[in-house]
Structure formats: structure tokens, C-alpha cells
Amino acid sequence: MSDPRTPGMSSVPQAAPVHTDSTSPAVEMDPVEYTLRKRLPRKLPKRRNDVYVNMKTDFRAQLARCQKLLEGGGHREICVHGLGLAINRAINIALQLQASSQGVLQLAANTSTVELVDDLEPEDPDEAGEHLTRTRNNSAIHIKVFYPDPQ
Amino acid sequence: MFTGCGMITGQNQYLIRDAVRPLPGLEGSRPIQIEHGLPSGSFPVYHNQTYSNVVQPAVINNVSIPLKPVPLPVPPPALKLGQEGFKKVCRTEEDSPCPFPGLASGVLEMRVKEGSKIRNLMGFAMARMQGEKGISGGGVSGGGLRQVVFTGSGRAVTKTITCAEIMKRKVGSLHQLTKLQYKVVNEVWESSEGGASEMTVHRTVPSISILLSKDPLDPQEPGYQPPEALSALWEEREGVESSPQTACKRTLGPLPYSSFPHCKRACLGEGVSVHAPH
Numbered sequence: 001m002s003d004p005r006t007p008g009m010s011s012v013p014q015a016a017p018v019h020t021d022s023t024s025p026a027v028e029m030d031p032v033e034y035t036l037r038k039r040l041p042r043k044l045p046k047r048r049n050d051v052y053v054n055m056k057t058d059f060r061a062q063l064a065r066c067q068k069l070l071e072g073g074g075h076r077e078i079c080v081h082g083l084g085l086a087i088n089r090a091i092n093i094a095l096q097l098q099a100s101s102q103g104v105l106q107l108a109a110n111t112s113t114v115e116l117v118d119d120l121e122p123e124d125p126d127e128a129g130e131h132l133t134r135t136r137n138n139s140a141i142h143i144k145v146f147y148p149d150p151q
Numbered sequence: 152m153f154t155g156c157g158m159i160t161g162q163n164q165y166l167i168r169d170a171v172r173p174l175p176g177l178e179g180s181r182p183i184q185i186e187h188g189l190p191s192g193s194f195p196v197y198h199n200q201t202y203s204n205v206v207q208p209a210v211i212n213n214v215s216i217p218l219k220p221v222p223l224p225v226p227p228p229a230l231k232l233g234q235e236g237f238k239k240v241c242r243t244e245e246d247s248p249c250p251f252p253g254l255a256s257g258v259l260e261m262r263v264k265e266g267s268k269i270r271n272l273m274g275f276a277m278a279r280m281q282g283e284k285g286i287s288g289g290g291v292s293g294g295g296l297r298q299v300v301f302t303g304s305g306r307a308v309t310k311t312i313t314c315a316e317i318m319k320r321k322v323g324s325l326h327q328l329t330k331l332q333y334k335v336v337n338e339v340w341e342s343s344e345g346g347a348s349e350m351t352v353h354r355t356v357p358s359i360s361i362l363l364s365k366d367p368l369d370p371q372e373p374g375y376q377p378p379e380a381l382s383a384l385w386e387e388r389e390g391v392e393s394s395p396q397t398a399c400k401r402t403l404g405p406l407p408y409s410s411f412p413h414c415k416r417a418c419l420g421e422g423v424s425v426h427a428p429h
Contacts, residue, residue: 087309091331091357099333108373109329111361113316139312143331144373 077146250330263303304358
């Protein structure tokens with residue numbers, strides 16, 4: 001096990017460590033190992049009143065940011081965007097904003113599909129495997145939080 | 152992961168954790184007093200990352216009990232009722248008003264749950280929307296329903312949107328109306344030791360309803376999306392404000408914020424949490 005290149009080891013290909021060199025018999029059986037690298041979503045519009053919600057920032061910080069934009073920032077409307085898992089949080093922020101405004105604020109939600117690109121990079125640069133990309137779709141939501149126009 | 156993510160910014164938020172946990176010896180008496188001394192309605196729980204799964208003990212971020220004033224500013228740690236010796240006995244969803252007033256009663260409603268399989272949902276919904284092709288042969292729009300509603304709450308929200316997006320792509324030229332609301336879920340928790348002690352927890356769960364219609368809908372209604380608005384959303388946005396910051400994509404690196412004056416302004420006063428201009 002310590003040296004997968006030992007000829008005698010070829011009888012136990014399954015047990016060979018995954019990340020060994022290409023000469024390892026296990027690698028010949030397996031397809032080339034890739035690292036999956038997720039690219040960032042493509043360029044998005046960013047106005048002052050666009051808020052992109054993520055799952056890394058503290059929820060309250062993001063909520064406070066939205067509140068600041070609406071109350072202190074003098075914006076009549078803001079757009080809260082969420083992608084994938086952050087959809088839930090984006091909805092939450094929007095609903096919380098609405099609740100804390102005593103129902104004055106209105107919500108207009110739109111959904112969309114965002115194409116995401118994953119890069120597949122071979123683990124080992126000497127490997128024969130080439131660089132691959134794979135696209136997949138993820139759902140997104142865009143919630144306009146706004147004060148309705150006085151009529 | 153669930154800690155501190157989401158609570159009402161309101162006032163008078165207290166933690167049940169402090170009411171229950173520090174009293175290990177009194178668990179028989181004190182919690183009961185709490186539970187029975189108050190009407191069940193006074194336990195509003197604002198909970199964001201929902202667990203609609205019945206099997207798992209729910210993680211509750213924030214329970215308000217008017218006994219021990221623990222001010223909210225400290226991010227409350229996730230509270231696991233299950234670890235406190237409580238067991239969830241039943242879970243009922245309160246009927247929320249239909250988000251689409253004036254909708255015909257016979258509309259197909261797809262209730263998306265956390266564990267629903269998209270292929271099952273879509274297989275059923277697509278068949279209904281497209282109608283039985285085999286029977287009528289080639290009626291252009293003769294077969295099939297005109298409208299469908301997808302609803303989902305909590306962790307099923309993403310799946311709900313995905314279903315609607317798939318259907319829009321497959322069927323084409325569908326008008327969409329999206330509505331968001333909170334859904335109230337009542338949970339009854341029972342103490343496993345105390346026997347008779349019960350606690351009702353009200354949780355609010357974000358939910359989404361998406362109406363897809365072959366017939367035109369009111370474009371003035373908030374949340375309306377015209378057909379084939381797939382990429383228009385982005386382009387329209389970019390056109391709205393001749394944004395000078397096309398370069399302001401997610402440069403989270405060592406770039407100083409001063410190179411993005413507008414972003415800096417938006418971040419002012421954010422204090423501890425620094426928002427990178429992304």
C-alpha cells in the first residue's frame with residue numbers, strides 16, 4: 001500500500017490510493033481525477049440598490065443593509081437577488097422588510113434560470129485528461145422591494 | 152449553518168434556550184409553568200431556515216417568551232428542542248390565503264415538498280398542461296389545462312422555482328405571476344420526561360407560489376413576468392442604469408474599496424461586517 005508502483009500491488013487495484021501517480025494501476029481503471037472548480041456566476045448588474053444575497057454573510061447584516069438602503073439610502077426600491085440556496089434567504093429578507101414596514105412595502109418577485117459553468121481540471125497536469133467545462137442551470141430569484149407610488 | 156440566519160429585527164425577542172436550559176433540576180416544574188401559563192399563541196417563532204422534515208428535530212433560531220429578557224442583539228445559537236428533551240408530536244400548517252385572488256377554483260396546484268422528486272412533479276404537471284395528446288391527435292391548444300400553480304415553502308422553495316422554470320422552458324409562452332408570503336406552521340412539542348407538558352410553537356416559514364398561465368395575466372400585478380423573459384431580466388437591468396461599473400464584478404481580492412466609490416458608500420457604516428462590492 002505504501003508504494004502503489006510496486007508491481008506486486010497491482011493485484012489489489014481497488015485499494016490503491018486515489019491520488020497517486022498515473023502509474024498506479026488503480027488510475028488506469030478509473031477515469032482521470034478532476035478537480036471541480038465552480039466559476040462565479042456571470043457578470044451581473046450591480047446598481048446601488050441591487051443586493052445580492054449569499055449564504056456566507058450574516059443574515060442580519062444583509063437585512064440591515066437592505067433596511068439602510070430603503071430608509072437611509074433614500075431608495076424607493078431595491079432589488080434583492082438570490083441564487084440557488086440563497087433563494088430562501090432572499091425571500092426571507094424581502095418578507096422581513098415588508099413585515100417591518102407594516103405592510104407598506106410591496107414585493108414583486110421574478111424568477112429566472114442562471115447558467116453556471118464548472119471547470120474540470122485534471123488533478124495531475126501530466127495526465128492525459130484535458131480541461132473540461134460543464135454547464136448546469138440553477139434557479140434564481142429577483143425580488144423588487146418597493147414603496148408603491150402614491151396614487 | 153443555521154445559527155443567526157434570520158430573525159425578525161423586532162423587539163422583545165427572547166430565547167427559550169435561556170428559559171429552559173439553565174434549569175436542569177427544575178425541568179419538571181418550571182417549563183410546565185411556562186408552557187401552561189401562557190396561551191399558545193404567545194410563542195411566535197421566527198424561523199428562517201425551515202425544517203419541514205418531520206423526522207429531524209427542528210432547529211429554531213428564535214423563540215420569544217416573555218419571561219427572561221434576553222435581548223436579541225446577541226446572535227442566538229440554534230436551539231434544538233429535540234436536545235432539550237422535547238419531541239415533536241404534530242405539525243399543522245395553517246391555511247394561508249390564496250395568493251392569487253380571483254383564480255378559478257379548478258386550477259391544478261402542485262404542492263412541492265422538500266422530498267418531492269422533480270421528475271414526478273414535472274411528469275404529472277406536464278401531462279396535465281399538454282393534455283392527452285394521444286386522444287385528440289393534434290389539437291393545437293385544445294387539450295390540457297390553461298393554468299398551473301406551484302407552491303412550496305421552506306426548503307422546497309428552490310425546487311418550486313426550478314419546477315416553474317423547467318415548465319416555462321418546456322411549454323413556452325407562459326405568463327407567470329410569483330407571490331411570496333409567510334406561512335404559519337404550528338408545532339406541538341411534548342416533553343419526553345415531563346409527560347404532560349406540551350408546548351406549541353408557531354413558526355413562520357417563507358413560501359412561494361408561482362402561477363403559470365397560458366392566458367395573459369395582469370401585467371400591472373406585482374410579480375408578473377411576461378413570457379420568454381428569460382434573459383430580458385438582465386439586459387433590461389443593465390440598460391436601466393448606464394452602469395459605470397461593468398468592471399465591478401466580484402473583485403473580492405485585495406482591491407481597495409476606494410476604487411469603487413459607490414460601493415464604498417453603500418458599505419459605509421456597516422461596521423464589523425464588511426461587504427465586499429460584489
